[in-house]
Amino acid sequence: MTNYGSHRRPQKPIRKDRVAIAVVFVALVIAVPLLLRSGCTRTSDDPLVVVDADGNGTTTLLPGVDGVDNAVETPTEPDATPDEIDLPGEILSHTVADGETLADVADALGVTIANLRASNLLYGSEAVQPGEVLFASQEGVLHLIKEGQTLTDIAITYAVPKETIAAANGISVNQTIFAGERLLVPTSGATYWENAVALSNGVPSRFIWPLSGEVVSGFGWRDHPVLGERHHHDGIDIDVPEGTSVHASAGGTVFFYGEQPGYGNVLILEHPDGFFTMYGHLLDAFVESGRYVEAGQVVAQSGNTGISSGPHLHFEVRNGQFPIDPIRYLP
Numbered sequence: 477m478t479n480y481g482s483h484r485r486p487q488k489p490i491r492k493d494r495v496a497i498a499v500v501f502v503a504l505v506i507a508v509p510l511l512l513r514s515g516c517t518r519t520s521d522d523p524l525v526v527v528d529a530d531g532n533g534t535t536t537l538l539p540g541v542d543g544v545d546n547a548v549e550t551p552t553e554p555d556a557t558p559d560e561i562d563l564p565g566e567i568l569s570h571t572v573a574d575g576e577t578l579a580d581v582a583d584a585l586g587v588t589i590a591n592l593r594a595s596n597l598l599y600g601s602e603a604v605q606p607g608e609v610l611f612a613s614q615e616g617v618l619h620l621i622k623e624g625q626t627l628t629d630i631a632i633t634y635a636v637p638k639e640t641i642a643a644a645n646g647i648s649v650n651q652t653i654f655a656g657e658r659l660l661v662p663t664s665g666a667t668y669w670e671n672a673v674a675l676s677n678g679v680p681s682r683f684i685w686p687l688s689g690e691v692v693s694g695f696g697w698r699d700h701p702v703l704g705e706r707h708h709h710d711g712i713d714i715d716v717p718e719g720t721s722v723h724a725s726a727g728g729t730v731f732f733y734g735e736q737p738g739y740g741n742v743l744i745l746e747h748p749d750g751f752f753t754m755y756g757h758l759l760d761a762f763v764e765s766g767r768y769v770e771a772g773q774v775v776a777q778s779g780n781t782g783i784s785s786g787p788h789l790h791f792e793v794r795n796g797q798f799p800i801d802p803i804r805y806l807p
Contacts, residue, residue: 687716
């Protein structure tokens with residue numbers, strides 16, 4: 477039998493230079509991913525994290541050299557205390573001290589009381605509480621974004637171009653905005669909130685008056701002033717001259733605008749919790765279907781359209797399809 481063991485080929489010695497090459501290769505395989513993960517390598521699309529020079533401003537993510545010019549605000553931690561909240565440089569905050577009034581806070585922030593009320597949606601009759609954090613800006617009014625609201629809606633509300641609002645906040649006109657965030661609106665004029673405060677008599681309310689005027693016909697059964705027949709009046713009639721500004725009674729979405737039998741030109745707004753408000757006999761409206769409007773925003777002009785005994789505003793509040801007496805909800 478052949479003994480294969482006696483004919484084994486002699487083994488070649490291992491070359492040290494090959495061992496060294498293999499060791500270097502293995503080291504590179506291990507080290508390169510670690511370097512990439514540790515941030516030692518940066519592409520042109522990687523963002524740079526930049527903090528304002530004073531260390532207290534907003535931390536923003538700035539793009540590299542890819543041509544994108546939109547800054548994105550770093551989310552605030554859910555458990556952040558007022559002193560830890562990062563705000564853009566134009567936005568100021570003040571924690572109310574014991575005994576301070578709204579006027580004291582406005583003076584401390586260097587803004588008007590009207591600005592402070594508008595930026596924090598205060599009616600003015602509320603007493604500010606110690607520890608409460610109020611926001612304001614000397615560059616304009618702060619707007620709290622509502623659910624379903626767009627930058628275009630906000631621009632229409634304040635009569636400020638959306639490009640101006642976008643530039644003031646370091647965003648693009650097409651950038652997504654989120655409910656609960658604040659936007660700086662560069663304006664020094666009167667705001668919708670000043671109308672809301674006046675038409676609510678300074679008292680927090682579910683609905684506010686759509687305009688100021690005498691109620692000449694109430695809710696309930698009556699003889700129609702034109703047709704003479706007995707019928708149920710589903711709203712109230714407010715006596716005002718034709719062309720008087722009509723304000724949204726609450727924040728919501730434009731549900732309908734058009735002509736309806738008897739009512740003439742009608743605007744219907746849909747509000748949270750299934751409520752609707754209706755404004756009849758209008759001359760015209762300034763908003764279109766689908767737009768979000770704020771309480772106090774001018775949405776139409778009163779008129780004398782439809783079956784009407786004279787210029788006035790017909791105003792209804794409905795819970796779903798059921799009309800309810802507006803006086804029950806108005807301040």
